[in-house]
Amino acid sequence: MRAIWKGALAFGMVSIPVRLYSATEDRDVSFHQVHEEDAGRVRYQRVCTVCGEEVPYADLAKGFELPSGETVMLTEEDFANLPLPTTKIVELAAFVPSDQVDPLALSRGYYLEPEPASRKPYELLRAALERTQRVGLAKIALRSKESLAVLRPRGGALALQTMVWPDEVRKAQFDVLDREVSVSDAELRMADTLIEAMASDFAPEAYQDGYREALLSVIEAKTTGRDVTARPEPSEPTPSMDLITALQASVEAAKAARGERVSVPKQRKPPDTSDKRTHRRR
Numbered sequence: 001m002r003a004i005w006k007g008a009l010a011f012g013m014v015s016i017p018v019r020l021y022s023a024t025e026d027r028d029v030s031f032h033q034v035h036e037e038d039a040g041r042v043r044y045q046r047v048c049t050v051c052g053e054e055v056p057y058a059d060l061a062k063g064f065e066l067p068s069g070e071t072v073m074l075t076e077e078d079f080a081n082l083p084l085p086t087t088k089i090v091e092l093a094a095f096v097p098s099d100q101v102d103p104l105a106l107s108r109g110y111y112l113e114p115e116p117a118s119r120k121p122y123e124l125l126r127a128a129l130e131r132t133q134r135v136g137l138a139k140i141a142l143r144s145k146e147s148l149a150v151l152r153p154r155g156g157a158l159a160l161q162t163m164v165w166p167d168e169v170r171k172a173q174f175d176v177l178d179r180e181v182s183v184s185d186a187e188l189r190m191a192d193t194l195i196e197a198m199a200s201d202f203a204p205e206a207y208q209d210g211y212r213e214a215l216l217s218v219i220e221a222k223t224t225g226r227d228v229t230a231r232p233e234p235s236e237p238t239p240s241m242d243l244i245t246a247l248q249a250s251v252e253a254a255k256a257a258r259g260e261r262v263s264v265p266k267q268r269k270p271p272d273t274s275d276k277r278t279h280r281r282r
Contacts, residue, residue, distance in 0.1 A: 001111075005142060009112060009151075009158075011092040011125060016118045018090075020142075023109035023159060029215045084141050090160070092136040092151065101135060101150055105169055107162040112151075126153045190247040197254040 005020035033042040046055045063071040114122035129135065129152060136151035140162065148163040221227070 003113070004110075005140075007088040007090065009090045009092070009122075009125075011136065014121050014125075015089075016121050016125070017115040018112045018118070018122070019115075020160070021111045021113060023111050027209070027212065029212055029219075079144050082141075082144075084146060087141040090138045090140045090149070090151075092138045094137045095129070095132070095134040096137055098133055098135045098152065101163075102169065105148075105163045105166070106150075107147065107164055110160045110162075111154075112158045112160055122158065126156070126158050129153045129158075187243055187247070190244055190251070194247055194251045194254065197251050197258075197260075 001021040003019040003021055007018065007020075009016040009018045034040060035042060046057075046060070047053070048055050062074045064074065065071050112122075125136075138149050138151060138160075139146055140149050140160070141147075142162070148165060149160050150163065151158055151160050153159070
């Protein structure tokens with residue numbers, strides 16, 4: 001792996017020299033835009049709107065447009081000399097319970113590698129985070145952008161995950177969620193039963209990227225001259241008016257898939273709606 005950042009991890013009076021590595025890699029199938037008639041690559045020109053000439057990469061710069069329409073030019077030196085300590089130091093500002101971090105706010109993941117001389121304080125911090133079930137909260141500047149970040153133990157290493165800022169996380173504002181809906185105890189119990197029937201340990205390796213595999217199979221078929229067989233479209237599920245019956249059937253299917261004995265009794269009469277709870281988004 002190639003380090004994308006080098007600096008120090010600081011907590012209290014302890015400073016740990018570290019290198020940052022990307023923890024994930026993109027496995028998507030990439031395509032080029034081509035001319036349908038002859039498969040020629042389509043290229044775009046960078047044309048200046050003032051002089052009309054094509055601009056080579058070497059002459060590209062970054063500019064910020066002011067409300068007046070004037071453009072302020074920024075150089076690479078301007079970005080390199082930003083007055084941000086987080087460009088070289090990841091300073092842990094607090095240690096918070098891991099379950100208080102909103103997964104929606106998490107962005108990219110990285111690994112931190114310590115310098116050989118800093119192996120002990122690195123392991124001390126990793127072990128302490130693991131024992132306390134807390135994560136470190138910090139800020140880091142990567143690629144000309146400062147982000148919040150959380151530091152957590154992952155195996156024998158420390159992993160850092162950048163986060164979006166709080167005002168960048170949208171709220172779920174849907175009119176339909178403001179409408180009152182009644183859920184009975186019987187429906188809740190059946191939903192609990194379904195969740196328990198489908199409960200398992202998290203095993204991400206058991207899942208594959210079906211879209212990527214399908215794309216590669218189509219590419220291989222076209223390369224070898226074979227016909228591409230279209231898969232039948234899955235039928236659209238129809239909404240069930242009888243929620244209890246649908247949940248019960250789902251429980252039976254989940255248990256049958258696991259080879260378990262199906263013991264959920266069938267519902268012989270409509271559920272009692274006299275004992276209902278009103279659920280509404282707060």
